[in-house]
Amino acid sequence: MEHRTLGSSGCAVSTYALGTMTFGAETDEAGSHAQLDAFVEAGGTLVDTADVYTAGTSEEIIGRWLAARPAEVRDSVVLATKGRFPMGEGPNDVGLSRRHLQRALDASLRRLGVDEVDEYQVHSWDPLTPLEETLSTLDDAVRAGKVRYVGLSNYTGWQVQKAVAVARELGLSAPVTLQPQYNLLVREVEWEVVPSCLDAGLGLLPWSPLGGGWLTGKYTREERPTGATRLGEDPERGVEAYGRRSVQQRTWDVIDAVRSIADARGVPMSQVALAWLVDRPSVTSVILGARTLEQLQDNLGAAGLHLGAEETAALDAASDPAPADYPYGGPGVQQRSRPVEGGRGPRRR
Structure with a gap:
């Protein structure tokens, strides 16, 4: 397994x-522990969770x-969790206020059985809480020895820029990573989010790298999902999600391009x-979410795999979302579907 720095840290x-969103829901405890063991044995170190995943x-x-593993295994794990979403029925059991974040972090530490997490991430933007309140709370957690690094999740480009600017202006612990949804079918983050992260030195931790299973080739033009797939086991979600994506020719162009290279x-x-995703600009680590050990082992087979220039270009062309309107494209505007190079992102180890 290769390694990179956590953003500019x-x-x-x-x-x-x-x-680990499947843990306790789609994957029982024994299966979850088997995944953790296999991941560490393969050289993996970054384990990502959240308080809201299966309600803790x-x-x-x-x-x-x-707790059941030897010290050398525990010490090898870089542990990250998140807070922001509801963990109770009260009006203060949600959000990025000082009151909720302090309580949420302490509860996560108790559940994890640790005194400190390597990274604590805010799970999404909170329009009701002043950003200064959120950032100062996170900084207090770093100074108290409960958190080593601060991260963001599901922020837009302007939200990333504002969070970094405010943290630096006030001398607070600045975020080092962002978790966005990013894959060959969801590249719109390259318009503003990725350039914002490159400019600010944040590393990306993409989630849903396989597009909810679409990029594995399990879904076809001819048949709606059924059986042991995420869309097949949830008929309402399956019909809606399949219908929305299956009508786009770009979806099948991407799948065909991936299949051609895989074959x-x-x-x-x-x-x-x-x-393809692990070598995109600013990417630190790609988050693998599996229901079964077999799925995880299949995904871990990508470790060390790098595509050639022609293969990457073919996937870029098939998956380009091709913005047609100003300011991303159109007459007189240089279209850019790939993010600019540069910045102070992750470095290879």
């Missing part, structure tokens, strides 16, 4: 992270796994999609 993490159960499962290389389609 000095902390090194594996280029693939283990996402995901963190509890990870905590019990950590030529003799590897699963999922590994090609992951290899």
Whole structure:
């Protein structure tokens, strides 16, 4: 497993992270522990969770796994969690206020069975709480030794810029990473979010790298999802999500391009999609979310896989969202679907 720094920080993490949203929901405790063991054995270090994942159960499962493993395994894990979403029925059981964040962080530490997490991330923007209140609360947690690094999740480009600018202006701990949805079917983040992160030196921790299973090739033009797939097991979600994406010709162009490269290389389609994403500008680590150990092992096969220039160009062309309107494109405007190079992003170790 290769390693990169966590954004512009000095902390090194594996280029693939283990996402744990399935723990306690789609994956039982034994299966979750098996995934954690396999991930660490493959050289993975970054484990990502959140308090809202199965109402805290995901963190509890990870905590019990950590407690049962030897010190060298515990020490190898770079542990990240998140807070912001509702963890109760009260009006202060949600958001990025000082009151909620302090309580949410302490509760996460208890569930995880640790005194400190390596990274604490705000799960999304909170329009009701002053940004200064949120950032100063996170800085207090760093100074108190409860958090080593601060991160963002699901922020837009202007929100990233504002958070970084305010933190630096006030001398507070600035965020080092952003978690966005990013994959071959969702590249719109390249218009403003990725350039914002490059400019500010944030590393990307993309979630949903396989587009909810689409980039594995499991869905076809001819048949709606059924059976043991995320869309197949939830008929209402399946019909809506499949219908929205299946009518776009770009979806099938991307899948065909991924399949062509996978067939030529003799590897699963999922590994090609992951290899494309892991080498995008500003990416620190790609978050793998699996329901089963077999799915995780398949994804971990992408470690060390890098695509050639022609393969990358073919995937870029098939997946280009091609903005047609100002200010991203159109007459007299240089169209740019790929982010600008530069910035102070993650560095290879």
